Amino acid sequence: MKDKQARAATGEAPVRNTRNTGPGRLLIAVYGVFAISATARAGYQILTKFSEAPLAYLLSAFAALVYVVATVSLAKAGTTWFKVSVAAVLVELLGVLVVGTLSILDSVQFPHETVWSLFGRGYGFIPLLLPILGLVWLYRRRPSAARATAAKAAQ
Template identity: 45%
Template structure:
């Protein structure tokens, strides 16, 4: 398995995330805005509101990914952890109680979006914790000027 996680694979994951997060933010945001404000006959506002939360998380993750500061790394990890938790909880509840959850970005683990909401935070966390990528946010580790004992 360690042969799979090569720098080329990690770089490809970063390129996928650079496209998928803004695209999902736009897609989920447009969907929720339409359903909340323009779609006639909407009686249950929970699903589109939940999709709006997902869109906001995607937007936060997008901005944090491109901001190469230590605080942005922590924001990214928090956003992706929240996203992963949301996808797992909402995905599970949508299978058990579909009438309560309705059709959100995260229902059925993101089936309407090709399961990207389920895969995206996992790939994002792998990318964030990759040592070379951590250096992008935190800089190189300082070397000790004292000799080892």
């Protein structure tokens, strides 16, 4: 809402959301699949066997939350949603790197795997690749680049 008001006040034309077109749709779909699967997995694990590996299951729940936020923010238009997307994808990358490293160095704390354990090995390393692809996509579709492209097209 603030983005629309700011553009109206300055006379700028609205910028179309280019993050959810083309390959961006596939990226959002993959994030959506991970959001659903990580949420279901974490929910089941927490409800049925939390005492076996509480840290791993809480990290799975956190990963699920990150995937949900990333999915929604990537699909939405506006500068604020862009910033939320960048933050979510950076948190995801940091989580994969930290949890992946800890799951190798301190396997006692991770008797059961999380989405991010061993850098996402249980998921074909997609959890490691996804935030990298997401950051590249976000960089290429950043709001200033979209405005520059729109300005060139208008000339």
